[in-house]
Amino acid sequence: MVVEMDKYIGKRLGGRYDIKELIGVGGMANVYKAADIIEDKIVAVKILKDEYLSNDEFLRRFRNESKAIAVLSHPNIVKIFDVSLGDGIQYIVMEYVDGLTLKEYIEQQHVLRWKEAVHFTVQILRALQHAHDKGIVHRDIKPQNIMLLQDGTIKVMDFGIARFARDDGRTVTDKAIGSVHYISPEQARGDVTDEKSDIYSVGVMLFEMLTGKLPFDADSAVSIALMQMQAIPKMPRQLNETIPEGLEEITVRAMQKDPSQRYQSAAEMLRDIDEFKRNPSILFEYKYFSDEEKTKYFDAVENKVPEEEDDEEDEETKSKTIPILLAIASAFVVFVILFIAGWALMSNPAQKMRAPDLLGKVYDEIKNDPQYADIVIEVETRSISDDYPAGQIMDQDPKASQSMKKGGTIKVVVSSGKKQVAVPDVRNSDYSEAKDILEREGLTAKQLKISDPTVEKDCVVKTVPDIGTSVDIGTEIRVYTSTGPAADPVTIPEVVGDKSATAKAKLEAKGLVVVIESEESSEEKNKVLSVEPGAGSVVEKGDTVTLFVSTGTAKQSKVNVTVKLPSGLTGLYDFEIYHNTSLVTTVKNYKGALGDFSVELTGSGIMTYKILYKNTLYATYEVNFDKGTYTKVDQNDEVLMPKNSTVSSSSSDTSSVSSESTSSSSDIINPRDNNKNKN
Numbered sequence: 001m002v003v004e005m006d007k008y009i010g011k012r013l014g015g016r017y018d019i020k021e022l023i024g025v026g027g028m029a030n031v032y033k034a035a036d037i038i039e040d041k042i043v044a045v046k047i048l049k050d051e052y053l054s055n056d057e058f059l060r061r062f063r064n065e066s067k068a069i070a071v072l073s074h075p076n077i078v079k080i081f082d083v084s085l086g087d088g089i090q091y092i093v094m095e096y097v098d099g100l101t102l103k104e105y106i107e108q109q110h111v112l113r114w115k116e117a118v119h120f121t122v123q124i125l126r127a128l129q130h131a132h133d134k135g136i137v138h139r140d141i142k143p144q145n146i147m148l149l150q151d152g153t154i155k156v157m158d159f160g161i162a163r164f165a166r167d168d169g170r171t172v173t174d175k176a177i178g179s180v181h182y183i184s185p186e187q188a189r190g191d192v193t194d195e196k197s198d199i200y201s202v203g204v205m206l207f208e209m210l211t212g213k214l215p216f217d218a219d220s221a222v223s224i225a226l227m228q229m230q231a232i233p234k235m236p237r238q239l240n241e242t243i244p245e246g247l248e249e250i251t252v253r254a255m256q257k258d259p260s261q262r263y264q265s266a267a268e269m270l271r272d273i274d275e276f277k278r279n280p281s282i283l284f285e286y287k288y289f290s291d292e293e294k295t296k297y298f299d300a301v302e303n304k305v306p307e308e309e310d311d312e313e314d315e316e317t318k319s320k321t322i323p324i325l326l327a328i329a330s331a332f333v334v335f336v337i338l339f340i341a342g343w344a345l346m347s348n349p350a351q352k353m354r355a356p357d358l359l360g361k362v363y364d365e366i367k368n369d370p371q372y373a374d375i376v377i378e379v380e381t382r383s384i385s386d387d388y389p390a391g392q393i394m395d396q397d398p399k400a401s402q403s404m405k406k407g408g409t410i411k412v413v414v415s416s417g418k419k420q421v422a423v424p425d426v427r428n429s430d431y432s433e434a435k436d437i438l439e440r441e442g443l444t445a446k447q448l449k450i451s452d453p454t455v456e457k458d459c460v461v462k463t464v465p466d467i468g469t470s471v472d473i474g475t476e477i478r479v480y481t482s483t484g485p486a487a488d489p490v491t492i493p494e495v496v497g498d499k500s501a502t503a504k505a506k507l508e509a510k511g512l513v514v515v516i517e518s519e520e521s522s523e524e525k526n527k528v529l530s531v532e533p534g535a536g537s538v539v540e541k542g543d544t545v546t547l548f549v550s551t552g553t554a555k556q557s558k559v560n561v562t563v564k565l566p567s568g569l570t571g572l573y574d575f576e577i578y579h580n581t582s583l584v585t586t587v588k589n590y591k592g593a594l595g596d597f598s599v600e601l602t603g604s605g606i607m608t609y610k611i612l613y614k615n616t617l618y619a620t621y622e623v624n625f626d627k628g629t630y631t632k633v634d635q636n637d638e639v640l641m642p643k644n645s646t647v648s649s650s651s652s653d654t655s656s657v658s659s660e661s662t663s664s665s666s667d668i669i670n671p672r673d674n675n676k677n678k679n
Helices: 056-070 102-109 114-133 185-189 195-211 221-230 245-254 266-278 311-346 431-440 500-509
Strands: 017-025 029-036 041-048 080-085 090-095 099-101 146-149 154-156 352-354 376-383 393-397 403-405 409-415 420-422 444-450 460-464 470-472 476-482 489-491 513-519 528-532 538-540 544-550 557-563 572-579 582-591 597-603 606-613 616-624 629-635
Touching: 017 041, 041 056, 056 090, 099 102, 102 146, 102 195, 114 146, 114 154, 114 195, 114 266, 185 195, 185 221, 195 245, 195 266, 245 266, 431 444, 431 476, 444 538, 444 544, 500 513, 500 528, 500 544, 557 616, 557 629, 572 597, 582 597, 597 606
Parallel strands: 376 409, 444 476, 513 544
Antiparallel strands: 017 029, 029 041, 041 090, 080 090, 099 146, 146 154, 352 403, 393 409, 420 470, 460 476, 489 538, 528 544, 557 597, 572 582, 572 606, 606 616, 616 629
């Protein structure tokens, strides 16, 4: 048998991506492992199959995936590095994830421990919350599209049939329907889909992880789709009685047929999971799989017929009773009037508001944010969390959407980050013993070798981070073990400040094995920041040396920017926010009557953003991520208000606005046209 060689293996794409091997085959594209010769790292390259280059539907889906991932930046979503949409070949360069799919893991384990299932679900929901906040609905959430790394980290991928929430949202073709075992009833019907469709799919995955079975299965896709729309699945505890009842309730609520009875957002589902994790015995007492409230039945009140009394006694009783009843009735009417008046006074809508959703927000960034001027945010306590990074709000009281008084206080719990431990002293232990000690502390180990005449061969010389350093649970510790005295000693040269390629060549010329790790830094990209072991260290030829090189970008931070709107707006508005030619985020169906809106932006240094309405420049903001401040550069109210309308400006900026100028209403720009994007 003759096996045809893949035509891309051994080729170089875009002058930098050397295709090494085929690692995945999909319906419309193949995925290859490749080496980025410029960044000196392994990447994944997704290439649209040749037969679909002239198929408009597949082209749309492929380009839609690149557009969707490009606006996302989240640790639980696969990163995109580059896109090429040429006529002869179309490909997306993505983060290479060395792991297995969640589907493969479920098939290996059959039934997952509930704590493990919750850990995975939390990460998936955080990824979806980020995507939904950016206006993107995935629409094909399934364990085959979830990658699982060795450290338990989840990566959501394959946004091929994702859509922006402002789009129509109906299933365009049968190819865009998603995977029938996991799609929502509305998606199976071809109805409009939104974020709640992804929530349903998460519920199905959680069901599968906890029970080892799918809620619906049949011989044909059509039969399964009909079951998604009409059938009621077994309760999870019928299949696995060890599932806590509260977790069963969460699973089944996410899988409600009626979207209005599901969790309305990923954040809402995360809140229940947080409650459950704090108290696994909790019962939420939700009512399930009920399209309408069932008729309530009450015991009938027996109507007893009084025995006949003497007429005179009847008349006497009536004459005494009527004044008493009138007095009681009068008092009751007065009470009702007073009660209604008091109730109306206390429930004055002008004094009430819905509590905003603060979960996942960075406390230090929002405590003085004008967006939350109507409330007082008070830190009740700080607590360790595996799910929320240090500084983020992990709980609040009152909960999001609950009624509260304007000017009232929301008490929040702020994450202090993951539990930390000190790196234990494993010096002079052999590697297997050192690994066991580190793992007992919740850490992972990576072995590297170095010559050392003072330490017995195969025993630990040192660790990085150093012994006694406080690190997060789950941190990888580099364990250097001795190769004994250097039979062929090599002195590590000074390479700090060199380009990574130059440094690597110097070290390899001396017979050393080089590992490159990236660090966020505003130093020049690929510049060597440090080397381990350090310059001047004597090592054995064949030992490993680690170069830490700059990413060229400073550490990313977030700033909430309040975009000012003129008063008097009515109707719905769609805004697009660009940095240079890149779409950063969208604000969809915003009610103009609500006034100013806030948007969370992520970046470093000083960056300029343009807010567009119908492809017309409305406003420009300059954001200083180092200081956490922003400045409105210009704003053109006429873009949102008809000409000759009387407009009154919004209240004065509470942010540091240095200047305001009006730009021409004809300043229509194409974000992809560099000449018209002035920074």
